[in-house]
Each structure stands twice: as C-alpha cells, then as structure tokens.
Amino acid sequence: MQTLHFWKLLARTGIAVAAIFALNAQAVERVAPQVDTSALPAQAATWQEPNPLRGNAQAIAIGQSAFNQSCARCHGQDANGSRSPAPDLRRMGRGCKRIQDEALRQRCQADSDAFFIKSVRYGKQKFGIVHMPPWEDVISPELAWALRSFVENTPAR
C-alpha cells in the first residue's frame, strides 16, 4: 500500500515538473508578428530614440496588431496588463505629457523611449533567469516603435 502511494506521489511530482518546464518554455517563446510595415516611413528604421512614430495613426494600428500577436500573451490583450503576469506598459512615460517645458517634455519622453526600446531589444534577464526574451533579431526597429506608439496611445482605465 505504501509502495503504491510512493509511485503515485512520484508520478504527480513528475507531471508537476513537466508542467513547469512546459510553462517556462512557453514563457520564453518568441512569436514573430505577421504585419506589413512597408507603409511606415523609412526614417523610423532606427533604434535611436525618441520615437520617430509618435502619434502616427498608421503606426498605432500596426503596433496594435503586432502587440496582440506577440506581446499580449504576457502584457495583456490590447496592452491591458491589469491581469497579466508581465508589467502594464500603458502608463510608461505618461507623466511626461504633463510637463509644460517642451525641451524637458521631449527629454522625459526620450528617457521612457530608451527604456522601452532597450527592454524590447535585449529582453529582461536577471541572475540567469529569462523573464522576457530579446526581440532584436525578431522585430525591426520601425515595428518596435510602432509598438511603442500603440502602447502609449492606449488609455489605462
């Protein structure tokens, strides 16, 4: 009876370990978004901040589609991160809009853009644990900026 209990426990542990590994593999999986970026301006093909596509309606639409294909899994559908495992990105740099001084406001937005683009390019890794994979070789700079434009134009309710 005790032997049977031991094997049952071992099987359950095995299933749990397999599930954890499966989840971890899913967590770092990168899905390249299927979007047409040809309509985006050529000068946006740079990793250099500030966001060259800020306020661009076409970029926002493309960014939304790409976000829901590749980022929503962790950051929430339509960037609604209120019930998501990864941070809610909608408030990132939002405080900059309240700054009256134009030079300061642009600097504030550039700082937020730099943090966003660095996170997208190189991902989030800490102590050997990959919390977010790097996306530099999966998405182009213009698509990364389109994602940024979409996220910062999505109201946080």
Place this chain on the structure above:
Amino acid sequence: MHSFTHIALAGALCLAWAGTAAAQQAPQAQEGAGPGASEPLVINGCPIWPYTRCPGADLRHANLVGKNLAGADLRGADLTRADLRGANLSAADLEGANLTGARMSKASAANTDFKNARFIGTDLESARLMRSDFSGAVFDGASLEMARLNHAWFVGTRFIATDLQEAKFVATNLTNAVFEGNHILYTLVAESELGGCKGCRPDWR
C-alpha cells in the same frame, strides 16, 4: 459688538490671504526648477522622473523623498546623504553609486542593480530590496533592519558593523560574502547559497 465683528472679519481675511499666498508659493518651492507647478524637479541637470538617464549625477544631499525613479540610470551617481525615504528605485541601475549616509528607509528598490555600490552608514530600514543585485557592494555601519532581501544577490558583498536585525535573507546568494561585527538578532537566512562566505553563522547553513 459691531466693531468686534469687523475686526474678526478683517483678521479672517488676512489669514485667508496669507494661507492662499503660502499655498501658491509652496508648490514652486517643492517642485524646483520649472516655472509652472507641474514642472519636474531637476537637480544639477538631472531630472527626477522614472527612467531618467543621469549616470554619474551629483545628487548629494538631494531631497528625493517619495520620488519615482523606477528604471532610472544612476550608474556611478553620487547620492551621499541623499534623502530617498519611500522613493521608488525599482529596476533602476545604481551600479557603483555612492549612497554614503543616504536615508533609504521604506524605499522600494526591487530588481535594482546595486553592484559595487557603497552603503556607508546608509539607513535602509524596512526597505524592499527583493531580487536586487548587491554583488561587490559594501555595507559599513549601515542599517538593514527589517529590510526584505529575498532572492537578492550578495556575491562578495561586505557587511561590517551593520544592523541586520530582522533582515530577511531568504533564497539569497551570499557566495564569498563577508560578515563582521554585525548586529544579528532575528535575522532570517534560509535557503541561501553560502559557499565561501566568511562570518556566516553555522545555523544559517
């Protein structure tokens, strides 16, 4: 009675005017550089906002109480005697920063990079420091009383004459760390890596 009412009204008006004037002046004094009330604080060219990029900034004696500096790049910054009580430094980069004499009680600095930072006489009481990297940092005469340090790394970190009462070192990496002359009372060290640690108590293993 009539004149008394006039005097009382005049006094009340004076007080109201003084209060309004003080209220109008207060935000400018607090916000700092900008002319408008909503302008951010800028100290020695370093704007105080989330994700600010000020490597090597001179922020000595800066009043940063409750400020949001999440994701800030403050590598090598001088924050000697800065007041960071209740400030948010989550995911910020303070590698090599000097935090000598800084007040950081109840600060939130989870997932922050403090590699090779200096905490000489720094007050970190009840600070939230989970998952941060303190490798190569120096705590000398500092206070980590009741600080939460779960999952943090302290590879080669020195703790000299530091108050570690009720500090929580759960699932930390204390490889090659040095403990000497600290106040250790109800300090919780569990499930931690202690390889090469000097001064780690036998009951921590």
